[in-house]
Amino acid sequence: MKDGGEKRYAVLLAVKDSEYVKKVYGGYFNVFIAAFGEEGERWDLYRVVEGEFPDMNELQNYDGFVVSGSPSDAYANDYWILKLCLLLQTLDAMEKKVLGICFGHQVLCRALGGKVGRAYTGWDVGLRKVSIVKDLAPACCFLDDELGDIPTCLSIIECHQDEVFEVPLGAEVIAFSDKTGVEMFTIGDHVLGMQGHPEYTKDILQNLIDRLFDMDAFERGFADKVRLGLQTAEPDRKCLERICRNFLKG
Numbered sequence: 001m002k003d004g005g006e007k008r009y010a011v012l013l014a015v016k017d018s019e020y021v022k023k024v025y026g027g028y029f030n031v032f033i034a035a036f037g038e039e040g041e042r043w044d045l046y047r048v049v050e051g052e053f054p055d056m057n058e059l060q061n062y063d064g065f066v067v068s069g070s071p072s073d074a075y076a077n078d079y080w081i082l083k084l085c086l087l088l089q090t091l092d093a094m095e096k097k098v099l100g101i102c103f104g105h106q107v108l109c110r111a112l113g114g115k116v117g118r119a120y121t122g123w124d125v126g127l128r129k130v131s132i133v134k135d136l137a138p139a140c141c142f143l144d145d146e147l148g149d150i151p152t153c154l155s156i157i158e159c160h161q162d163e164v165f166e167v168p169l170g171a172e173v174i175a176f177s178d179k180t181g182v183e184m185f186t187i188g189d190h191v192l193g194m195q196g197h198p199e200y201t202k203d204i205l206q207n208l209i210d211r212l213f214d215m216d217a218f219e220r221g222f223a224d225k226v227r228l229g230l231q232t233a234e235p236d237r238k239c240l241e242r243i244c245r246n247f248l249k250g
Contacts, residue, residue, distance in 0.1 A: 067104030
């Protein structure tokens with residue numbers, strides 16, 4: 001807790017703002033605050049993809065960190081990715097709360113000794129049903145709250161072609177899907193990795209699909225199928241946001 005009880009969090013942004021997200025939301029930072037932020041908190045932004053990192057002497061002043069998604073590979077050796085791995089190892093040693101999303105989930109796994117790589121099953125884009133295994137980890141009290149039980153099956157927005165192959169020593173896999181074996185993992189009560197995007201809205205994903213299609217990342221048939229799926233179903237955003245908030249603030 002900080003002076004006056006103000007809680008302080010940081011977003012470690014591993015992606016550059018798209019023109020669409022800048023125009024509609026004012027940047028990804030605002031998307032994260034809308035999803036996880038609450039009244040009376042301070043949220044700071046570090047654009048780690050551009051080499052902007054928190055001061056090591058400031059780390060103890062934070063209650064938690066969120067590592068965003070990224071078009072970069074979590075197993076790459078770019079200087080900023082290696083520096084991020086070092087930061088995540090430090091935060092783990094301090095037992096600071098760290099929530100990793102998509103790339104964040106993968107790089108967290110890599111930094112702490114797990115294995116990540118290109119998924120053998122190809123791209124996973126669109127809505128995915130994820131099964132949560134609640135009774136695995138007693139530390140997962142963030143999966144239940146006063147607003148009622150979190151369902152054991154949730155729809156989440158996905159957009160990735162890499163995945164976690166092997167979690168770090170001491171980690172628990174708490175969610176999986178028919179496409180990805182490690183959808184969520186925890187270490188103690190201070191690390192949570194999530195392969196999907198609890199913060200994404202459907203329009204953010206629609207724009208991302210358009211951009212990936214324009215870059216020839218996948219074929220028209222695949223893109224059309226994903227778009228159709230988005231028209232007929234909704235992600236469980238409120239529930240997913242609650243899991244993330246419970247974790248960060250529990």
